[in-house]
Each structure stands twice: as structure tokens, then as C-alpha cells.
Amino acid sequence: MELQAVLMAAGGGSRMTDLTYNTPKPMLPVGNKPLMWYPLNLLERVGFEEVIVITTKEVQKMMSTDPKMKPDVKMKLDVVCIQEDGDMGTADALRHIHSKIKTDVLVVSCDLITDVALHEVVDLFRAHNATLAMLMSKAHEFTETVPGQKGKKKTAEQRDFVGVDESGERLLFMANEADLEDGLSIRKSIMRKHPRMHIKTGLVDAHLYCLKKAVLDFLADNKSISSIRGELVPYLVRKQFSKTINCPNIKDDADDQNLKMNDGSTNQELVISSRDEPLLQLAQERSCWNDHRGDMSEAYHGGKLRCYVHIMDKALCYRVNTLAAYIDANRLAPKLFEEPAVHSTAVISERCQMGSDSIIGAMCQVADKTSIKRSTIGNSTTIKEKVKVTNSIIMHGVTIEEGCNIQGSVVCSNAFIGRGADLKYCLVGNGQRIEPEAERTNEVIVGTDQLMEI
Amino acid sequence: MADSGVTDGAVGKDGIQQAKIEGKELTKEEKQRLRKEKKQQKKNKEKNDENASKESEEKPVSAAAPTPTQPSQKAPSAVPTPASLPVPVSEPQPAKSKADMKAGRRARQESERASKKKGDAGQPAATGKAKAAPSELQPVVKRLPEHVQVDNPDVLKKLAKKLEKQQIPLRLDYGHKVSLFSHLHQYSRRAPLTQQIGIPSTVIHPAIVRLGLQYSQGIVAGSNARSVALLHAFKQVIRDYTTPPNEELSRDLVNKLKPYISFLNQCRPLSASMGNAIKYIKKEISNIPSQCREEEAKSKLLSCIERYIDENIILAAKAIAKSSIEKISDGDVILVYGCSSLVNHILCEAFEKKRKFRVIVVDSRPRLEGREALRRLVQRGISCTYVLISAVSYILPEVSKVFLGAHALLANGYVMSRVGTSQIALVAKAFNVPVLVCCETYKFCERVQTDSFVSNELDDPDDLIVTRKGRTQLEHWQEVPSLGLLNLVYDVTPPDFVDLVITDLGMIPCTSVPVVLRVKNVDQ
Numbered sequence: 001m002e003l004q005a006v007l008m009a010a011g012g013g014s015r016m017t018d019l020t021y022n023t024p025k026p027m028l029p030v031g032n033k034p035l036m037w038y039p040l041n042l043l044e045r046v047g048f049e050e051v052i053v054i055t056t057k058e059v060q061k062m063m064s065t066d067p068k069m070k071p072d073v074k075m076k077l078d079v080v081c082i083q084e085d086g087d088m089g090t091a092d093a094l095r096h097i098h099s100k101i102k103t104d105v106l107v108v109s110c111d112l113i114t115d116v117a118l119h120e121v122v123d124l125f126r127a128h129n130a131t132l133a134m135l136m137s138k139a140h141e142f143t144e145t146v147p148g149q150k151g152k153k154k155t156a157e158q159r160d161f162v163g164v165d166e167s168g169e170r171l172l173f174m175a176n177e178a179d180l181e182d183g184l185s186i187r188k189s190i191m192r193k194h195p196r197m198h199i200k201t202g203l204v205d206a207h208l209y210c211l212k213k214a215v216l217d218f219l220a221d222n223k224s225i226s227s228i229r230g231e232l233v234p235y236l237v238r239k240q241f242s243k244t245i246n247c248p249n250i251k252d253d254a255d256d257q258n259l260k261m262n263d264g265s266t267n268q269e270l271v272i273s274s275r276d277e278p279l280l281q282l283a284q285e286r287s288c289w290n291d292h293r294g295d296m297s298e299a300y301h302g303g304k305l306r307c308y309v310h311i312m313d314k315a316l317c318y319r320v321n322t323l324a325a326y327i328d329a330n331r332l333a334p335k336l337f338e339e340p341a342v343h344s345t346a347v348i349s350e351r352c353q354m355g356s357d358s359i360i361g362a363m364c365q366v367a368d369k370t371s372i373k374r375s376t377i378g379n380s381t382t383i384k385e386k387v388k389v390t391n392s393i394i395m396h397g398v399t400i401e402e403g404c405n406i407q408g409s410v411v412c413s414n415a416f417i418g419r420g421a422d423l424k425y426c427l428v429g430n431g432q433r434i435e436p437e438a439e440r441t442n443e444v445i446v447g448t449d450q451l452m453e454i
Numbered sequence: 455m456a457d458s459g460v461t462d463g464a465v466g467k468d469g470i471q472q473a474k475i476e477g478k479e480l481t482k483e484e485k486q487r488l489r490k491e492k493k494q495q496k497k498n499k500e501k502n503d504e505n506a507s508k509e510s511e512e513k514p515v516s517a518a519a520p521t522p523t524q525p526s527q528k529a530p531s532a533v534p535t536p537a538s539l540p541v542p543v544s545e546p547q548p549a550k551s552k553a554d555m556k557a558g559r560r561a562r563q564e565s566e567r568a569s570k571k572k573g574d575a576g577q578p579a580a581t582g583k584a585k586a587a588p589s590e591l592q593p594v595v596k597r598l599p600e601h602v603q604v605d606n607p608d609v610l611k612k613l614a615k616k617l618e619k620q621q622i623p624l625r626l627d628y629g630h631k632v633s634l635f636s637h638l639h640q641y642s643r644r645a646p647l648t649q650q651i652g653i654p655s656t657v658i659h660p661a662i663v664r665l666g667l668q669y670s671q672g673i674v675a676g677s678n679a680r681s682v683a684l685l686h687a688f689k690q691v692i693r694d695y696t697t698p699p700n701e702e703l704s705r706d707l708v709n710k711l712k713p714y715i716s717f718l719n720q721c722r723p724l725s726a727s728m729g730n731a732i733k734y735i736k737k738e739i740s741n742i743p744s745q746c747r748e749e750e751a752k753s754k755l756l757s758c759i760e761r762y763i764d765e766n767i768i769l770a771a772k773a774i775a776k777s778s779i780e781k782i783s784d785g786d787v788i789l790v791y792g793c794s795s796l797v798n799h800i801l802c803e804a805f806e807k808k809r810k811f812r813v814i815v816v817d818s819r820p821r822l823e824g825r826e827a828l829r830r831l832v833q834r835g836i837s838c839t840y841v842l843i844s845a846v847s848y849i850l851p852e853v854s855k856v857f858l859g860a861h862a863l864l865a866n867g868y869v870m871s872r873v874g875t876s877q878i879a880l881v882a883k884a885f886n887v888p889v890l891v892c893c894e895t896y897k898f899c900e901r902v903q904t905d906s907f908v909s910n911e912l913d914d915p916d917d918l919i920v921t922r923k924g925r926t927q928l929e930h931w932q933e934v935p936s937l938g939l940l941n942l943v944y945d946v947t948p949p950d951f952v953d954l955v956i957t958d959l960g961m962i963p964c965t966s967v968p969v970v971l972r973v974k975n976v977d978q
Contacts (some may be wrong), residue, residue: 002653002655014524046652047652047656049654083677103466123646124655126648276686277689284674285795286676287676287679288675288792288793288826290829
């Protein structure tokens, strides 16, 4: 078998707590499908037959009852539950399932919505015998107004600095702004090998990684690494240019190198080797190909550890981890699949004005004289007469009484909007009741129990 | 020339046979005679035994002739069959003698199997299978391989069917082809075959997918490198192979390898050295006795592969280096073209043996492989000069010898190598500079070719597009209907331009290649 897929669906959604305090992030509806359906659909389309899903018990329960998951996802899902306390990072989760992994691994995050041609990433992984291959995308500006946001909070808080070589495929440098307090420093050894480096900051990490099995074995021994994105990937990118990997015969310097690396307690070295190593060496020697030119070294500078990145610019790629991303994704996700905009079981009266870019979920009831434009209506929602819904996201089980005007808002599941309410750019939390004739603008309406949480 | 002489008893029909094999135009009387004989054979269907025995007589003789028809049955796309030049002549033939060919081939196979097993079962099987076996007429009409008949829609349909059966996707041709080469495939590097197969590839072993990708992207390039990488991938396949129940390893493994070979062929047409390596492996696999345990059989195959690489690549390179060093004297100026792993090895060895010489590296677009050769030589300390092929006639007065590498050596003494080699050989001949070709014997192939058109490889035409000062002139070349971009990979050099071929069997003239082939066949 070539690759095993692992879906990380235990994330807490820490940046959109208003939405996730009741519904776990993997089950948030986007275009009336749970968020984790999208990466599963991507894997299924490409040809995977089995996926290991790492998630919490709550999500597992919801998965088994959700009408979308069972018929649509034909792959075999091997669900592994972990504790919900949130102490387990993504790398810890991989360590947890280490015994199930028999070959190289493709790790996908549950909040990724994309239509990338996955073979581009995997081809880099295969062709160059890479240790890590990841996907990044040019960040899109979020155009929709985010409800509940007071003022412009548009600054990118934590930029990622990504350094790639001339071809745009080899990953040379990766660091987060938070780690670069003293400025960006690049080692001379890297500059000597790759004198031309492009440093990009406007990239969004899709959290899709192809990892070699050796990396997982390394993770199993090194318990200090707990996050793939935060620790493992920068470590691997740095390790590409470390001397110990490239010169395995210099064993006495290994300890000095370890200290210099300043990696804490990484006691076990990452050993990348393959069966029939000498034969592979011979083939590479005899091949008249080099990945760079201008200096005297052989292909890949003789390094065995290689990290590659595929940067896509035109295709759709969203990571739904903030409210703005969630709203944008709801707009664009329907383009990914060709389901009819109006579900067959929805009951829509004839005098309803529905825009073509709206989606109505199953078993909805939409009464007369309503106007629904650019919105997503969830399953089992009831919309009474003379309601105007524009640019909004209505989740499942919501009841909207007559005469309401909802604009640019997000209404979570099982909410109740009283008659004549006027909501502009609001976020109505789960199960909330909006009293009739209420007028709310740019507010986050959540329950008191949510307010108590920190 | 093509030394495929089938010397037989009956003279008249043999004459026709000879003419067919040599591809001469059959005269009217000969054609009439052929037709009469066919009718006679159909009547003589009952006389199997006599025919079969006569068949078996002819078999050892005809087996000596280039036996591409047999392996072509097993792996038509893998082994290059003798693509004889006169296409129009051979085409009407297959229609007539298809049944005879099949029967003849089957009978031949049976007899060979019988001779292998030394059993009596061979003969009666041959008699059973040889239905309308023509005793006198030996139908050795060569079938053209698929990869040089791309403009024939029937051939393409057959290929598509075959690939569908093996569950390998068909790679589509790209771009407008120059009319002279419209019979060859032309693929684009931006549309790899992996687009069409599922990501955790279940049909094809992951090592083979990786190899195919490396071939199509040019990461593994060069005849020796490709063969070594192929054998490495086969080692992984054999390691991961388990015999299904009720199957024999010797037959099932060969069947398993067929779709892999088709896949690799779709990624990039197989080279002659790869074809020979595949032939060797298939032979080794089918020679495994059925009572051998799986573990034992697998380890035996793995050691066979290692031995093959050792003998034919590593030791051969050493032997060739040893012979070539005698030819390099102090003060020599050696011209090399492109990046040949063997020639680089020779020069590095000679330098280590303290010979004083300098090298001129000639390079050509679009591959610019000479830069890699330059790097390897300069890294060792050899003083080099670098020119493009357009400057070859200006630099040749300085040159004392030319060393060329080869992709394959054809049975008529022609050297198939990177495009541009024949140019260099021609100019060197004009300047009376000796041209030495270095080639291992495992690259010798039984094909016959006298020009570079009949069988070649077309690389991605977009490689020719270059961006200078921010402008790409050829960016929209596809929109110009009268413009075609041609990116040839190989060309053939006639033996008149080559003075010596240095092989691991010694230094031979170009015309001795068929002798070497015959010796190798007898050995096997």
C-alpha cells in the first residue's frame, strides 16, 4: 500500500468559539454538509478507500447520526477517539495511532475545503522521494463582513514566513512571526546551497501533509513534539541542512550537532533510509539530472531529507478556522459539488423569491412572500411569511417567524427568531431566542453559559 | 546488413522467404506462388505430424534468427522488434499469413519449452497445436511495434483495449506533431500519468509509480540510470510479492510484471537497455522450478538481479575504462558530447591513472546535459572547455579524439545515441579525428535501423520554449497552424563514422555487433 490517509478531526475551533461551543468544529455545517465531509470527499474522489479519523467521542456520535455522512461517504472510516481536553496536539495524535500506520501517511485537517488536484502534492512526494510534502495556497482576502466584529481587525496577527527555492517547490525555510523576535536569520549553509530563495508571507497552510513512515517512527520516540504544524514541520525543514543527516560517518560530531540544534530533548535522530540504498545511489549517480545548477554538488546536495511544498494559486483552498473563513467558505463551497440548490424534500411555496446562489436544506419549510438571497438555509428550518434573508447562514432546526429581516448574519442551530426581528450582521448562538421586534446590529448573541467559559 | 538468414531446404520457397525477411519487393510470380502455397496448406491440415516434425527441424535454425516475434507476443511494447524499413511491403503480408504465423509461433514455443524441460511432452504438444503448420514456408513476418504506428487508429484502438484490460490509463498525445514524425507519441510533462490513477495506487506497485514519475519528469535519465532504477524497482516488487494460492510463481509473477511494464512504457518509451533487462528478468522468473519455495525463489531472483547489475553495468564499466585508458595518451584533447555516465567514468578513471589530457564538452539544447558532465569532470579536477554544438566545427581542429556514449547499438552496426551525436561523428570524420564509441554489451539490441525517422522518441515540445528578457516568443505556438515544434531525443550514426566500439568484451569494429549478439544468444 502506498499511502494511508489520516483525518485530524479533534480540533477545538479555538478561533471561532461562538460557533463551536455547542457544535464541534468538524460537524459545523458548510453548505449544509458537515465540515469534515469536504476533506473526506476529497480523499474519496482521489481514490482512497480507507481513512483513519482521529476525533472525539462527541463527534463520533454525531457522525453516526448525521444523514449526510453515511450514504455519501463510501470509504471505510476507522474512527479513533481521543480525549476532549485539548491537550493532545496533532503530533501527539499521530503518536497515538502509530501502531496502525504501516506505510507513508497523508495527514489532512478536517477544516480544509479545497479542490486541489491532490496528485500534484503526492507527485512531489513520490518523484523526489521526499520526507515531507505539503500544500499551501495564496491567501484570499475575506470580503464578507463578519458579524460581531467591532471595527477593522484586519491585520494578520501571525504571519508565516515561507522560503522556497527558485523552482518554487523545495521548502527551505519556515517560521512563524512569533518565533522571529530578533529578526529573520537564515543559516549560511542554506544560502550557500540555495543562493536564490523566495520568501513568501501571503500563504495559507492547508494543513495537508505527506509524511514518510520514518518520520512517524521518529515521532514515536520523541515525545516532545506535539504539533505537526508548529513543531514538526519547522524541525524537518531545518533538518534538511543539518550535517548529521548528510554525513552519517561523522558519528562523533553527532552529540555536538544535537546541542547546537537546540532542539531540547530530541534524543533519537531521524534516519531516512530505504531498502537497497546502494542501488538507489547508483541510479542517482548515473543519472544526468540535477535539481540545481551553478555549484559543484550533486543532485539534492547529497541530502537525504527533503521537504517539498506545492503552492497553488488559482484553485479553491480554504481553512475554516475563523468566522470570516467560515462565512466565505459557505459562499463558495457549493461550487465544489453539483447538488441541486434546493433539496428535494424542502417545501417551498411558489411565491418565494429565491436567488440562484442560495441553498435550501432538507425538510425545510419556506412560506410565501419570502425572499432568500445568497444564503444557506440548513435542514429542518422553518421560515414563515414575509421574511427577508440576505447574505446569511441559517443552520439546522431554526425557526424564523414572520416579518423578520436577517442580513449578513449567522444563525446557529435550533435558534428561534421572533416575529418582526431585524438582525444585521449578528451571530445568534445555538438555541438562542431572539424576542419579537428586536433590532440587533453587529452583535454576538450567545447564551450566558458561553459567556462564563474562558 | 540484417543477418537474419534462414537457411533451409527447399530453394524456391526459401527464396521468397529470404525476400520477405529482407523486405524486398516480391515479384509477381513470387506472389502468385505464395497464394498457391497458402491454398495447398489449407488442404493439408490433416498432415500434422509430418509438418510438426519438419517444423521442429526448422525451429532451431529459425530460432537463431532474430526472435522478436516471440517476445513480442509476451510484451509487445517492451521489446523493440526489428522495425524493418519498407512499411508498405510488410503490411499486406500479415493479413495473409496470420494463421500460419500463429501456428508457427505456437509450434516454435512448444518446441523451445520442450527443449528446456528435456521432456517428451513437447513434441506431442507441438503436434497438437500446429494445425495448419506450413512446413516449408517459415512465416517470420515482423510485426511493427505499437509505438511507431501512432497515426494508425486501429493500432491505437488495440493499445487502448490492452491497457484497459490491464487497468492502466492511456496517456494522451499532446500538441501538433511535425508530419514526418506523426507516427510517434508526443507527451507533455505537465500531464503526468499519475493524474489518471488513484492516489494510493493499488493496481500498480508504488515503487513502479514512483519510477514512472521519475522517468516522465526526467529525474532518472540516461540509459544506465534507467536500467538500474528499473531493476531496483523490480526488486521492491519481488520483495512485496506473494504467490496467490493455486498459482505458480514462475507464471504469475511474469503476468504481474506486464501491467507495470505497460505503465512504464506509457510514462516514457522503454529504452533498449531496459528492454534487455526485462527480457533477462522474465527469463529468470520463468526458469524457476515449480517445486521451489517462495522465499527461496524470491531470494534467488533478487540475487540474479544484483548479479546482472554487477556484471553488466559495474564490472563492464570497469573493463571498458581499462581498455579505454590504453587509448588515451598524454597531451590528448578529448571531445565528449552530452552526459554519458560511461564516458564520464572513463575520463575520471583515466585522470586518476595520471594521464594528462583535457576535455572539450559539447552541449546542445534543450536538455543541456553537458553542464552536468562538465560539473562532474571539473569536480575531479579535469580541465574542461565547454561549447555548444553549433561551434563543433570550429573547435574540432584542436581535438585529437572523440569519445561518445551510446544508448543502444543496433544489429547493423548503427549507433543510437542522443540527438546530435551523428552530427559530431560526421564532422569528426570530415576532420579525420578518430571517433570511439563506448557501450556495454547489454545495450546491444537486435533492431535494425538506418535512419532516425522510423523509430525515435519525441520529447515534450514545450521544452523548446525559452523566455528571454521576460518575453516568451513561442508561448502560443499551438495557435499557429503551420508551426510544429520538434524535440527529438535520439539519432542513429552510421558505422562508417565510427572507428571503434569499446565494449566489455573488448574493442571491436562497428560491424562486429551482430557477431556479439549471436554469441550472446548461443550463450543463453
